[in-house]
Structures are given as C-alpha cells and as structure tokens.
Amino acid sequence: MKKVFALLMAACMLLCGVSALADEAVTLKIAHIGPTTGAAALYGLATLHGAEIAAQEINDANGAFKIELINEDDEHNVEKVINAYNAALDAGAQMILGTTTSKPCEAAGAQGYVDRVFFLTPSASSTAVIEDKDNVFQICFTDPNQGSASAQYIAEHGLGTKIAVIYNNADVYSTGIRDTFVAEAADKGLEIVSETTFTDETTDFSVQVADAQNNGAEIVFLPMYYTPASLILKVAADKDYHPIFFGVDGMDGILGVEGFDTSLAEGVMLLTPFVATASDEKTVNFVAKYQEAYGEIPIQFAADAYDGIYILVAAAEKAGITSDMEPEEVCDLMIAAMQEISVDGLTGSMTWDESGAVTKTPMAATIVNGEYVFE
Amino acid sequence: MTRAKRNRLIYNIVTFVLVIGAFILLQSMIANKSITRSLKGQLVPICCWVVMAVSLNLVIGISGELSLGHAGFMSVGAYTGAVVSGWLLNACAIENTTLRLVLAIVAGGIMAGVMGALIGIPVLRLRGDYLAIVTLAFGEIIRNLVNVLYVGVADGRLAFSFLNKKMPEGVTMLVDGAKGAVKIKPVSTFTAGFVLIMITLLVVLNLVNSRAGRAIKATRDNRIAAESMGVPVTKYKMMAFVTAAALAGMAGALYGLNSSTVVPTQFTFNQSINVLVFVVLGGLGNVLGSVISATLLTVLPEMLRAFSDYRMLVYAVVLILVMIFTNNPLIRSVMNSAIAPLKRTLRGKKQGGDIA
Numbered sequence: 009m010k011k012v013f014a015l016l017m018a019a020c021m022l023l024c025g026v027s028a029l030a031d032e033a034v035t036l037k038i039a040h041i042g043p044t045t046g047a048a049a050l051y052g053l054a055t056l057h058g059a060e061i062a063a064q065e066i067n068d069a070n071g072a073f074k075i076e077l078i079n080e081d082d083e084h085n086v087e088k089v090i091n092a093y094n095a096a097l098d099a100g101a102q103m104i105l106g107t108t109t110s111k112p113c114e115a116a117g118a119q120g121y122v123d124r125v126f127f128l129t130p131s132a133s134s135t136a137v138i139e140d141k142d143n144v145f146q147i148c149f150t151d152p153n154q155g156s157a158s159a160q161y162i163a164e165h166g167l168g169t170k171i172a173v174i175y176n177n178a179d180v181y182s183t184g185i186r187d188t189f190v191a192e193a194a195d196k197g198l199e200i201v202s203e204t205t206f207t208d209e210t211t212d213f214s215v216q217v218a219d220a221q222n223n224g225a226e227i228v229f230l231p232m233y234y235t236p237a238s239l240i241l242k243v244a245a246d247k248d249y250h251p252i253f254f255g256v257d258g259m260d261g262i263l264g265v266e267g268f269d270t271s272l273a274e275g276v277m278l279l280t281p282f283v284a285t286a287s288d289e290k291t292v293n294f295v296a297k298y299q300e301a302y303g304e305i306p307i308q309f310a311a312d313a314y315d316g317i318y319i320l321v322a323a324a325e326k327a328g329i330t331s332d333m334e335p336e337e338v339c340d341l342m343i344a345a346m347q348e349i350s351v352d353g354l355t356g357s358m359t360w361d362e363s364g365a366v367t368k369t370p371m372a373a374t375i376v377n378g379e380y381v382f383e
Numbered sequence: 384m385t386r387a388k389r390n391r392l393i394y395n396i397v398t399f400v401l402v403i404g405a406f407i408l409l410q411s412m413i414a415n416k417s418i419t420r421s422l423k424g425q426l427v428p429i430c431c432w433v434v435m436a437v438s439l440n441l442v443i444g445i446s447g448e449l450s451l452g453h454a455g456f457m458s459v460g461a462y463t464g465a466v467v468s469g470w471l472l473n474a475c476a477i478e479n480t481t482l483r484l485v486l487a488i489v490a491g492g493i494m495a496g497v498m499g500a501l502i503g504i505p506v507l508r509l510r511g512d513y514l515a516i517v518t519l520a521f522g523e524i525i526r527n528l529v530n531v532l533y534v535g536v537a538d539g540r541l542a543f544s545f546l547n548k549k550m551p552e553g554v555t556m557l558v559d560g561a562k563g564a565v566k567i568k569p570v571s572t573f574t575a576g577f578v579l580i581m582i583t584l585l586v587v588l589n590l591v592n593s594r595a596g597r598a599i600k601a602t603r604d605n606r607i608a609a610e611s612m613g614v615p616v617t618k619y620k621m622m623a624f625v626t627a628a629a630l631a632g633m634a635g636a637l638y639g640l641n642s643s644t645v646v647p648t649q650f651t652f653n654q655s656i657n658v659l660v661f662v663v664l665g666g667l668g669n670v671l672g673s674v675i676s677a678t679l680l681t682v683l684p685e686m687l688r689a690f691s692d693y694r695m696l697v698y699a700v701v702l703i704l705v706m707i708f709t710n711n712p713l714i715r716s717v718m719n720s721a722i723a724p725l726k727r728t729l730r731g732k733k734q735g736g737d738i739a
Binding site for chain 1: 419420421423424425428527530531560561562563565566569642643644645646647648649684685688691692695
C-alpha cells in the first residue's frame with residue numbers, strides 16, 4: 009500500500025514537474041461540492057455546470073492559471089457533506105467552491121474552519137454559513153437580506169399592502185427569509201393578513217392558498233424552493249385566485265420543473281441577481297455556452313458558480329497561490345486576498361468584508377411569456 | 384459446558400475480537416497517518432450506526448417486535464446531547480471535552496429511554512403490529528416537535544420555547560427551530576464511539592444470554608406458551624424495547640456531537656428504514672451481523688463515489704446481490720463447508736482450555 013502510494017506520489021511529482029517546465033501556469037485544484045443527486049440536485053448541477061464553463065474558459069485562455077475541477081456530491085445531507093469534503097481533500101483540492109446549499113455548508117464550513125480550508129459558496133445563503141468562521145465567503149446574499157430586500161422592493165414599488173406569507177417551517181432557508189421579511193414588512197407599513205406553513209412532505213396546499221384568498225391578500229410571498237411553489241401556483245389557478253406571487257432566489261428554476269404548466273407562472277416576481285435573457289455581452293456569452301454544453305437555460309445558481317471560479321482566480325492571483333500549496337496555507341492567503349479584490353461578474357459588481365458577506369445591489373425580475381425579465 | 388453454550392461463547396468472543404481488532408487496526412492507521420481523510424471522517428458515524436443497528440436488532444431480532452421509529456430515539460438523544468453539552472459549557476464552564484461528551488451521552492440515553500418507556504407502557508401490552516404503527520408515528524411526531532423547538536441558555540439557565548421564539552436577553556441559542564441544534568462544539572471521538580460499541584455489545588449480548596434474554600426470546604417464539612409458563616410478556620418486551628431506545632439515544636448524542644449542527648431532517652422515516660436495512664441484511668437476531676452490515680453499508684456509498692451519480696443505483700444492486708447470495712442454499716453450503724474446519728479448531732481449542 010505504502011509502495012503504491014510512494015510510486016503514485018513520485019509519478020505525480022514528475023508530472024507536475026514536467027508541466028511546470030512546459031509553461032509557467034499555476035494549476036488551482038478547486039473542489040465543487042454540491043448536491044448532484046437527490047431532491048436539491050437541480051441546484052447542485054447548476055453550480056457544477058456554471059463552474060465547469062468558467063473553468064473551461066480559463067483553461068482555454070492559456071493565462072497564468074489553469075483550473076482542475078474536482079466534483080463531490082453531498083446529497084444535500086449534513087452527514088454526507090463531511091464525507092464529500094474529506095473525499096475532495098483526499099483528491100488534492102486546495103480550496104472549495106461550495107457548498108451549494110445552506111445547512112450542509114454550515115457543517116462543512118465549520119469543519120473547514122478547524123482544518124483551515126477556504127470555502128467560497130455560490131449559493132448557501134443562511135447567515136450561519138459565515139457566522140463565527142473566517143474561512144467561508146458568500147457570492148449570494150444572506151437570507152435575511154433577501155427577506156428584507158423583498159419587503160423593501162414591494163413597498164417601494166407599491167405592489168400592494170395586504171400580504172400573505174406561506175413558508176416551510178421545517179426549512180432553515182424558508183424560515184430565515186420569512187423572519188426578516190415579516191420584521192421589515194412591519195417597518196414599511198405592509199400588512200401580513202395571512203401566514204401559513206407547510207413541511208417538506210406537504211403536497212396539498214389548498215388550505216394555505218384558501219387562507220390567503222379568504223383574507224384578501226394582494227401579494228403572496230413565497231420564501232421557498234421552486235417545487236412547493238409550483239404546487240401553490242397550480243392550486244391558486246384552480247381556485248381562480250390571481251394575486252402577485254413574489255418569490256426569492258429559490259423560486260429560480262420554476263420554469264424548468266418537469267410537467268409544470270409554465271403559463272401558471274406568468275407574472276410571478278422574484279428577487280434575483282441574474283436573468284438569462286439580459287442583453288449584456290457577458291450574460292449572452294455565458295448563456296450561449298451553457299446552452300450548447302448542457303442544453304438548458306442557466307439559472308442564477310449557475311451564474312453564481314461561474315462568477316465563483318473567476319473570484320477564486322482573482323483572489324488566488326492577488327494572494328500568489330501556487331500549484332503545490334497545501335489547503336492550510338492557501339486558506340489564510342485567500343482570506344486576506346478576498347477582502348482586497350473587487351470582481352465584476354455576471355451577478356453584479358461584488359466586494360467582500362471580513363465577515364464573508366458580499367456587497368452588491370438587489371434586483372427583482374418578473375416572468376413574462378415564460379421568460380425572466382428585469383423591470 | 385454444553386454445545387450450545389460453547390457455540391454462544393465462541394460467537395461472543397469472535398464478535399468482541401473483531402470489534403477490538405478493527406479498533407486497534409484503525410488506531411494504528413491513524414497513528415502512522417496511512418488512513419484517508421475520507422475514512423477518518425466516517426469513523427464516528429460508523430460507530431453510531433453500529434450501535435443503532437445492534438440496538439434495533441434487540442427489538443426486532445430478539446424480542447420480535449417491529450419498530451419503525453428508531454431514528455426518532457436517535458434524534459431525542461442527539462438533541463438532548465447537544466443541549467446538555469452546550470449548557471455544561473455555558474453554565475458550568477466545563478472545558479473538559481470527555482466529561483461533557485460522557486454526560487451528554489448519558490443524558491441522551493436517559494431521555495430516549497424515558498421516551499421508550501412512555502411508548503412501551505401502553506403499546507407493548509397489545510398484541511399485533513401496534514408497536515410498528517406507534518413507533519412510526521413517534522418518529523414523525525418527534526421530528527415535527529423539534530422543528531418548532533427553541534432552546535437557549537442565558538446566565539446559566541436554560542430557556543425553552545415552542546412555536547414562537549421568545550427568549551430572554553443575551554441568550555445563546557442551542558436549538559433554533561428548523562435550523563436544528565446550532566453551534567455545537569464537536570466533542571465526539573472515535574475512542575468514545577468504540578467504547579459505546581463495547582458497552583452496547585456487553586449489554587445486548589449479556590441480556591440475550593441471560594434468564595431475561597431467554598424469556599424475551601420465548602415471548603417472541605410463542606407468546607401464548609410463554610404466558611402459560613408464567614413469563615410476564617409485557618415486562619420482558621419492555622426490557623428489550625427500553626434498552627434499545629436508551630442505546631439509540633446514546634448513539635444519537637454521539638452522532639449529534641460529532642458535527643457542528645444537527646437538523647430534524649436527518650432523522651426521517653427513511654433513516655429508520657436505513658437502520659432496519661442494516662439489521663435485516665446482517666440477519667435478524669445476529670448481533671455480529673448487525674455490526675458488520677452497519678459498517679459496510681455506511682462505508683459502501685463512499686467507496687462507490689467513483690460511480691458518481693450512479694452510486695445509489697450500484698448500492699441498491701449490491702444490497703439485492705447480498706440478499707440473494709446469503710439466502711442461496713448452494714452458496715451457504717459452500718460457505719459453511721469452507722469455515723467448518725476453522726470452527727472445529729476453535730471449538731477443539733476452547734474445549735481443551737475448559738478441561739484444563
């Protein structure tokens with residue numbers, strides 16, 4: 009066993025040596041960790057694909073950096089994510105792009121804090137992800153920001169004052185956004201006329217929708233992922249109830265739900281930093297490449313991860329990371345570099361402070377004719 | 384010494400030797416750093432699942448009752464452990480991690496044991512599959528309760544709240560509703576897991592081979608006959624069920640304190656079924672089988688990472704193959720004849736030793 013290992017190491021060193029001679033490019037070993045199977049696979053696959061496109065672009069550009077992307081599946085599970093994280097480090101990862109979802113990211117990030125491993129999460133938005141840890145940085149907004157930003161957006165654009173909230177009380181993401189939304193709504197003079205809950209197993213939403221309808225809500229706030237949201241839209245349509253449905257980033261992907269009548273999603277609004285139909289050069293280029301490679305329209309999570317690779321490269325450049333550095337060494341250099349860089353990506357212009365939270369402007373999109381459109 | 388006694392002794396010795404041997408091997412691998420991070424990270428979860436499987440086997444294999452809520456007891460233990468450990472650190476400033484872990488595990492075991500007793504008292508008096516139904520409901524009820532449970536510690540005092548989070552000033556949250564148990568300081572170690580497995584094996588194997596164990600098995604094999612012989616069925620079924628629940632609670636505390644966070648969704652019905660799979664695959668009533676199957680089936684999905692998205696498909700195929708092979712009479716006879724000489728030598732030696 010030891011002999012085989014020694015031989016492998018020798019071969020590896022030889023290869024590294026050869027490649028270093030061939031060109032001066034630094035190879036960054038980045039591990040993507042996210043759920044590529046299971047209930048949250050749509051998000052994990054989106055971040056993986058987004059990262060793959062960015063890595064491909066960087067490798068094709070023959071610049072100062074090459075990316076070696078390692079992928080590990082965490083199944084959106086707090087126990088499995090530790091296994092995925094360890095497997096990624098066994099595979100030689102220097103830093104982690106991930107994890108995609110909040111609760112696993114909290115667990116893996118805490119482990120990484122002890123082991124000194126750098127995390128940049130594209131989409132894990134709970135505050136606990138970055139709390140009490142210096143090694144985790146976010147590309148997306150934290151949940152509280154999403155809840156209060158939604159309330160602000162609704163109040164400032166005068167969408168309505170009677171609001172119903174339906175949320176998943178078994179889900180951190182959902183309850184986190186709901187808490188700050190309700191707090192901010194009170195400040196902005198918005199009235200919560202109905203508040204109902206569900207859990208992961210709920211498949212019948214008629215009670216929740218009926219409560220919102222009976223209380224005359226003009227806006228239904230849906231801080232949840234797209235699967236329950238699609239069921240709620242169906243129930244509301246059956247009841248001939250047409251308020252404004254307002255979602256957050258978890259709603260992104262609703263148009264991709266199999267067997268879902270997308271006409272039901274007409275007029276749905278959601279807080280999102282990325283819209284695939286935007287006409288700026290970067291977005292058009294990214295969407296074209298994504299469609300060519302994976303045959304679907306990228307969601308926000310893909311854009312976040314695409315930015316993530318570029319952010320990691322920018323920080324690595326600033327920090328002077330080299331191919332043979334250990335994760336522990338990389339971690340402290342990256343933490344310092346992240347606070348100095350500013351990256352202009354698909355999802356906006358971003359900077360970071362030492363808490364790990366990102367600073368960028370919020371935007372909301374509306375679904376019109378089966379496409380996301382910015383107001 | 385009768386033949387049956389001898390067989391049992393050999394079986395118990397083999398079980399302990401295997402577990403201790405595995406522990407020594409893994410410890411030496413950790414010492415000379417030849418262990419992968421991946422395997423090292425799984426050691427504590429493996430210990431937890433082994434304890435879970437052995438304790439469930441006590442209910443299903445030995446006392447013949449079907450329990451579908453074993454993960455519920457585990458979650459009771461995990462949450463109790465997290466709260467106790469957090470409270471000890473915050474209120475009593477106990478920095479010693481081993482002491483915190485031991486107290487948390489004991490508390491987790493007691494809590495889960497009490498829950499087991501509360502369920503067992505009414506249900507184990509009934510005949511039929513009521514335990515399965517009630518434990519199934521229990522698992523779901525516990526999960527939904529902890530979803531809305533808030534526990535915080537302020538000035539050394541615990542504050543509990545359901546549904547709405549009303550907490551005193553300056554509170555440190557230990558359990559935060561759907562966010563689960565948060566900011567746990569991980570204190571579990573592989574050694575603690577090993578000790579817990581040894582305790583579990585000692586308790587279960589001794590119980591099974593005792594007077595009470597024979598009574599438990601008698602109620603399983605023929606309830607009416609056992610009752611007519613004067614065996615108090617409910618008492619013995621309770622004994623097995625509460626022991627199993629307490630052990631599951633202890634495993635849960637160890638499991639919870641291995642991670643920085645625990646969420647209710649980790650202890651779903653699926654998780655209970657997962658443990659049931661360990662037990663069934665290892666063999667009903669076969670403690671050693673449970674130990675081996677829990678270990679292998681926890682490690683297997685990780686070993687199949689090379690198959691990436693298809694690994695759960697491969698996992699299912701492996702499960703089916705194992706079931707087919709272990710039940711195939713031809714393969715069984717080949718296996719038996721292969722290990723027969725080994726058994727004979729073991730028996731011979733044992734016998735010699737006894738005579739001497």
